[in-house]
Amino acid sequence: MITVLAGGVGAARYLRGQLQTAEQVTAIVNTGDDIELHGLHVSPDIDTIIYTLSGQSDNDRGWGLCDETWTAFKEAKELGLDAWFQLGDRDIGTHLARTSWLQEGMSLSEVTTRLATARAVKCRVLPMSNDPVRTHVTLAAEGREVGFQEYFVQLGYSVPISGVRFAGADVAKPAPGVLDAVENADVVVIAPSNPVVSVGPILALDGIYEALSARKDRNIAISPLIGGKALKGPAARMMTELGERADAVGVARRYRDIVSTLVIDEVDGGLVEEVESVGVRAVVAPTIMSSLEAAVELARVTVASVS
Amino acid sequence: MITVLAGGVGAARYLRGQLQTAEQVTAIVNTGDDIELHGLHVSPDIDTIIYTLSGQSDNDRGWGLCDETWTAFKEAKELGLDAWFQLGDRDIGTHLARTSWLQEGMSLSEVTTRLATARAVKCRVLPMSNDPVRTHVTLAAEGREVGFQEYFVQLGYSVPISGVRFAGADVAKPAPGVLDAVENADVVVIAPSNPVVSVGPILALDGIYEALSARKDRNIAISPLIGGKALKGPAARMMTELGERADAVGVARRYRDIVSTLVIDEVDGGLVEEVESVGVRAVVAPTIMSSLEAAVELARVTVASVS
Numbered sequence: 001m002i003t004v005l006a007g008g009v010g011a012a013r014y015l016r017g018q019l020q021t022a023e024q025v026t027a028i029v030n031t032g033d034d035i036e037l038h039g040l041h042v043s044p045d046i047d048t049i050i051y052t053l054s055g056q057s058d059n060d061r062g063w064g065l066c067d068e069t070w071t072a073f074k075e076a077k078e079l080g081l082d083a084w085f086q087l088g089d090r091d092i093g094t095h096l097a098r099t100s101w102l103q104e105g106m107s108l109s110e111v112t113t114r115l116a117t118a119r120a121v122k123c124r125v126l127p128m129s130n131d132p133v134r135t136h137v138t139l140a141a142e143g144r145e146v147g148f149q150e151y152f153v154q155l156g157y158s159v160p161i162s163g164v165r166f167a168g169a170d171v172a173k174p175a176p177g178v179l180d181a182v183e184n185a186d187v188v189v190i191a192p193s194n195p196v197v198s199v200g201p202i203l204a205l206d207g208i209y210e211a212l213s214a215r216k217d218r219n220i221a222i223s224p225l226i227g228g229k230a231l232k233g234p235a236a237r238m239m240t241e242l243g244e245r246a247d248a249v250g251v252a253r254r255y256r257d258i259v260s261t262l263v264i265d266e267v268d269g270g271l272v273e274e275v276e277s278v279g280v281r282a283v284v285a286p287t288i289m290s291s292l293e294a295a296v297e298l299a300r301v302t303v304a305s306v307s
Numbered sequence: 308m309i310t311v312l313a314g315g316v317g318a319a320r321y322l323r324g325q326l327q328t329a330e331q332v333t334a335i336v337n338t339g340d341d342i343e344l345h346g347l348h349v350s351p352d353i354d355t356i357i358y359t360l361s362g363q364s365d366n367d368r369g370w371g372l373c374d375e376t377w378t379a380f381k382e383a384k385e386l387g388l389d390a391w392f393q394l395g396d397r398d399i400g401t402h403l404a405r406t407s408w409l410q411e412g413m414s415l416s417e418v419t420t421r422l423a424t425a426r427a428v429k430c431r432v433l434p435m436s437n438d439p440v441r442t443h444v445t446l447a448a449e450g451r452e453v454g455f456q457e458y459f460v461q462l463g464y465s466v467p468i469s470g471v472r473f474a475g476a477d478v479a480k481p482a483p484g485v486l487d488a489v490e491n492a493d494v495v496v497i498a499p500s501n502p503v504v505s506v507g508p509i510l511a512l513d514g515i516y517e518a519l520s521a522r523k524d525r526n527i528a529i530s531p532l533i534g535g536k537a538l539k540g541p542a543a544r545m546m547t548e549l550g551e552r553a554d555a556v557g558v559a560r561r562y563r564d565i566v567s568t569l570v571i572d573e574v575d576g577g578l579v580e581e582v583e584s585v586g587v588r589a590v591v592a593p594t595i596m597s598s599l600e601a602a603v604e605l606a607r608v609t610v611a612s613v614s
Binding site for chain 1 (some may be wrong): 343344348376381383399410425
């Protein structure tokens with residue numbers, strides 16, 4: 001039984017590999033990126049994982065569904081809607097279902113199970129919490145706080161930040177099954193996701209950090225930073241801007257109290273000593289999941305390293 | 308200056324004709340059929356009017372936009388959403404814009420003006436109220452009350468009703484401009500819309516009925532019932548089930564205190580005496596608007612009859 005703390009694309013690719021090598025895989029997915037858009041409840045990380053694991057993600061675009069069309073979004077824009085978050089028609093179908101079910105009183109967990117089941121996803125997909133947690137970042141220049149999607153999508157993460165806050169995390173409870181999945185996993189893997197805004201919100205939930213610390217020896221993380229860069233997204237620049245090292249050493253520092261081991265990419269072989277001086281064992285392996293085979297091999301190496 | 312009390316398709320077709328013959332036309336549109344669907348605010352009568360007047364309605368289907376696709380709706384259904392109200396992708400574009408703007412704090416009036424302007428509609432389109440009014444009907448057999456769209460769309464108005472209620476109408480205020488448009492119109496026309504559920508909610512708003520009564524001589528209605536039948540929708544069966552005559556005489560009885568004149572179709576020439584015995588002057592004219600020309604001619608006859 002493997003439990004994976006997951007953000008978006010990197011986690012989704014890892015999970016695809018993990019599912020080939022383990023019977024029971026549970027993903028605990030960040031919902032700090034969730035956003036209410038034009039009345040619809042959008043859960044970007046959950047959708048990325050479900051779309052990827054169902055084989056329906058658009059690999060060229062890097063997000064969203066394959067065979068997508070953009071009729072509704074185009075129409076809304078032509079009507080004058082200031083729509084900076086692209087919504088495909090198939091994707092809107094997901095959001096209509098999610099929003100409707102939430103409004104009927106179902107929890108995000110229940111909705112997520114329905115969506116994953118409807119798309120024949122074999123992984124158990126748990127939102128980290130059924131309570132709203134929303135990631136905000138403070139723009140350094142203006143001192144103004146904006147929602148994560150505004151920073152990520154609207155501003156294209158092109159401006160420096162000076163802080164990150166997970167609004168609601170202080171009162172949000174882990175969703176049903178989440179703590180149990182952490183406590184009873186053979187191995188907990190922190191996926192190669194943004195440590196600050198993808199994994200950070202999960203760790204901020206009541207009891208998660210403690211549960212992970214208590215079983216640190218059987219927890220392992222995969223560094224999303226390769227040669228000091230993220231394959232996608234603002235992890236490196238966010239860490240730099242928050243005064244951290246934007247490399248595997250910075251990642252090791254973040255996770256030092258909750259994992260025993262960090263998988264770092266082959267290009268970072270020179271960082272082994274520094275990572276280990278932080279108190280985290282380093283395992284060097286190819287971490288770029290450019291194929292399913294590469295993801296399977298990464299999952300195999302990762303789990304074997306702490307089993 | 309002509310003001311038209313309007314429901315959906317019949318009113319939209321009439322307005323298309325009216326706009327050819329009058330400089331200033333204001334439509335006061337029923338919002339009792341509005342519904343929140345899967346997070347989106349849908350205003351069916353407003354949309355029918357805007358889509359029709361912009362030349363973008365789908366005439367074969369009889370509702371919605373032309374060149375429509377159904378990707379989002381199909382996806383949501385495949386995911387298991389119990390979606391009985393069809394939403395096209397272009398149509399969803401409208402709802403995304405409306406919902407977003409309402410959530411930003413704009414009134415339904417402001418949103419409607421934006422949507423009408425964006426689609427280059429020349430008619431001034433006013434929702435009857437910015438406050439929620441929702442039409443409910445009581446199903447005769449079960450005594451259960453359901454929302455209008457549930458009755459109209461989901462049940463296909465195939466079951467007898469025993470009552471109609473406009474929830475919220477007791478506290479809803481007419482939208483800005485509505486009372487003024489009634490009071491200062493050269494002619495007020497009650498469009499050939501369902502008297503019970505399309506015109507009824509407008510008349511139920513505070514001050515409207517009194518304002519109409521006070522200027523009854525310059526108000527005229529067009530009977531939506533032709534030979535005892537509605538061209539579309541449940542007007543005839545609703546009136547029968549509510550104990551009214553389902554013909555031009557029944558319509559005259561409904562409007563006797565607020566209009567001086569009723570336009571009835573040529574096939575109902577035999578009802579002139581009965582209509583007039585109710586206290587409403589009858590004008591016989593072709594009322595089926597199968598072409599723009601027919602609608603223009605109906606608008607011309609209608610306005611001339613009380614000018």
